[in-house]
Structure formats: C-alpha cells, structure tokens
Amino acid sequence: MGFMHHVAACNDHDASGFIPFAIENQPVGRVRPAFAGLLQSWPEIFSTTGQAVALHCRGGGLQERSALVAGVLEQLIAQGALGQFHGERYAAVAEGRGEPLLLIDRAMAPCFGIRAYGQHVNGFVRTGAGLKMWIGRRADDRRHAPGRLDNLAAGGLPYGLSLAENLAKECWEEAGIPAQLARQATSVGTVTYHMDTATGFKPDTLFCYDLELPEEFVPHCMDGEVQSFYLWPVEQVMELVRHSSEFKLNCNLVIIDFLIRHGYIGPEDEEYLALLGALHPSMPPLPRHFL
Known part of the structure; x- marks a missing residue:
C-alpha cells in the first residue's frame, strides 16, 4: 500500500x-x-x-x-x-x-468548498523500550470514521475560539489531558489536502502538534468520541500506516509528518521526497474559463 x-x-x-x-x-x-x-x-x-x-x-x-x-x-x-x-x-x-x-x-x-482548519495532536512517550505513541480508537457511533484509529486528540477549529483555546478543549474532551499539560504541546507545522466528497469539496489545513507525555499518564475520553486508547511502539504505528487503512484517513497524514520529523521516514525511503511535497500541496487551479 x-x-x-x-x-x-x-x-x-x-x-x-x-x-x-x-x-x-x-x-x-x-x-x-x-x-x-x-x-x-x-x-x-x-x-x-x-x-x-x-x-x-x-x-x-x-x-x-x-x-x-x-x-x-x-x-x-x-x-x-x-x-x-x-x-x-x-x-x-x-x-x-x-x-x-x-x-x-x-x-x-x-x-x-470553504477551507477548513483543524488541530491534531501526536501524543508520545519516551520509554526504556523506545518511543511510543498514544493512539485512540473512535467510538462506533461516530458520524465520521466510526471504529477507526485516530490521533490522541483532534478536532476542527470553530469560529470564535483561538488555536490555544480550541487545543485545550479538544485535549480535555477527547483524552482527559489537563490544561497545564496540554499547554506543553509544541506546534510543529501543518499538513494540507484537497479532497472531493459526496457533499462537495474539502480543502483542509491541519495544524499539527507534538505532545510528550509522562509515562504515568493514561488518556481517558471525556465526551464519548473515543472508545479506547493504545500505547504502541512508533514502529508498530508506522507499519499500520504503511500497510493498512486502519486510521481515519487524514490522521495518516499527521502521523506521516511525525515520522518524517522524528527520522523514522528518511531520505533512504523511496517515498521520502514525494511525501515532503505531497503533505503541502498547492490548491489545484480551476479551469481557466472560470477564472
């Protein structure tokens, strides 16, 4: 795949x-x-x-x-x-x-076809056995991607909330991360994509964050969106992304970006150069007679 x-x-x-x-x-x-x-x-x-x-x-x-x-x-x-x-x-x-x-x-x-913005958090832990990532599984009653794997916390950015306010809200609601811990999340860039759906056109930009968590922290969903959490070695997460469709589709892009930045996908990988550009594509132009 x-x-x-x-x-x-x-x-x-x-x-x-x-x-x-x-x-x-x-x-x-x-x-x-x-x-x-x-x-x-x-x-x-x-x-x-x-x-x-x-x-x-x-x-x-x-x-x-x-x-x-x-x-x-x-x-x-x-x-x-x-x-x-x-x-x-x-x-x-x-x-x-x-x-x-x-x-x-x-x-x-x-x-x-209005551009939407979201925020996605990669939660990870440094352990004696190596780097591990917290992964959530979405509840089976979700409107979108029920039962699929997800980032530790993620959500759209609604009007009226700042990035910091919304990040704290999503971290608490989806994973029970208290505000003082959520504030330690580091902004690490964005990924962008342009997708056709049954409803129309989704030109989305996701603000990505890395949050290093203490080993003793265990996430708990507060709003029913996530049914379970797993702490997996980053290599296991990498293989799931590479070889399956287990993750909610756009979460794959956020994890791929994480894997590149942390050196798990490097220049020796045959997809490396293509991925660097593909995670930040320009808006496909409309036909000239529409402009």
Whole structure:
C-alpha cells in the first residue's frame, strides 16, 4: 500500500467538476454545478450562472449575512437535499486566516468548498523500550470514521475560539489531558489536502502538534468520541500506516509528518521526497474559463 496511498486518497480533487464561489468579488471556495442549481431558488441571496456562484445579499454585517445563508441551508435540509447541521460554525475567508466573510455550519462547508482548519495532536512517550505513541480508537457511533484509529486528540477549529483555546478543549474532551499539560504541546507545522466528497469539496489545513507525555499518564475520553486508547511502539504505528487503512484517513497524514520529523521516514525511503511535497500541496487551479 505505502504511505503515498493515503496522501493520494486525501488529494483526489477534480477541479473540472467545480465552479467558483465568491463573496464581495473575492473567491472563497468552489461548488459543484448541481449545488449551484439548488441555490437558484434564492436569487435575492445568490447570483448563479453556469460559470460561478456569488453571494450578493446587500446590507447587514457578518452575522446577518450568515443567518440568511443558514436559512437557505435549513430549507434545503427540510427538502432532503442536504444532511443535518453539525452545530459548529466555520469562517469563510478570501485568503489565509483573515477576516471572515461568512460563517457557515461545519457540515455545510464542503458544499461551498470553504477551507477548513483543524488541530491534531501526536501524543508520545519516551520509554526504556523506545518511543511510543498514544493512539485512540473512535467510538462506533461516530458520524465520521466510526471504529477507526485516530490521533490522541483532534478536532476542527470553530469560529470564535483561538488555536490555544480550541487545543485545550479538544485535549480535555477527547483524552482527559489537563490544561497545564496540554499547554506543553509544541506546534510543529501543518499538513494540507484537497479532497472531493459526496457533499462537495474539502480543502483542509491541519495544524499539527507534538505532545510528550509522562509515562504515568493514561488518556481517558471525556465526551464519548473515543472508545479506547493504545500505547504502541512508533514502529508498530508506522507499519499500520504503511500497510493498512486502519486510521481515519487524514490522521495518516499527521502521523506521516511525525515520522518524517522524528527520522523514522528518511531520505533512504523511496517515498521520502514525494511525501515532503505531497503533505503541502498547492490548491489545484480551476479551469481557466472560470477564472
């Protein structure tokens, strides 16, 4: 199977199947033409053509604009055209993590192809037998990737929380890591991917953290997301990633990044150079006639 198999699976985007989504003449995402067709029923809010979709409701601020879009999505949910809301809101921005132009429910972000951000923690322990990693197994009742292996703690970055606040929240909820210990997590960079889903397009950026834990620490899930934890030698984790699909898909990328930074995947590995670039891909461009 190999490490690149997982990276490729997270980067299966076909830009030819999408058109731009813009707010205030600034591109913030991309949508499937079929979804654009659904939005044509609300011309007072969305301008839709075969070439692009634009949010053009006038007046009001961020909250009013976001409420109008949420109202449209609620009607589409009631019609059975979309699934249910998640309950967290993401911010749509024109570039990077600047000022938000729209707030949208996490479950609906892929409909508009809005870049989402998450935080993933690699928890590890230095033991007399070598480096070990804490791995969680997701509960069987999860909406996404039930029963799959996961990083020690991970979650999306909702609007209104800082990176530090959200990291502490996720560490506590998913693994019972107290705030004073969570603050010792070290920011080590990002991984990025561009994935097509049944809902739309997921251009995601994950902020990665390493957290060295004391040998006596044992994680305990506080919110029901994780059913069990395992402390495994890093070599065992590496082989699971390389040869199986046991992990939630994007968690493979976070672990591969960890393995590279800690020297477990090195220049002698035939996938090494490909992985270095593939974990940080550029956004695939839309066809020229859409730009």
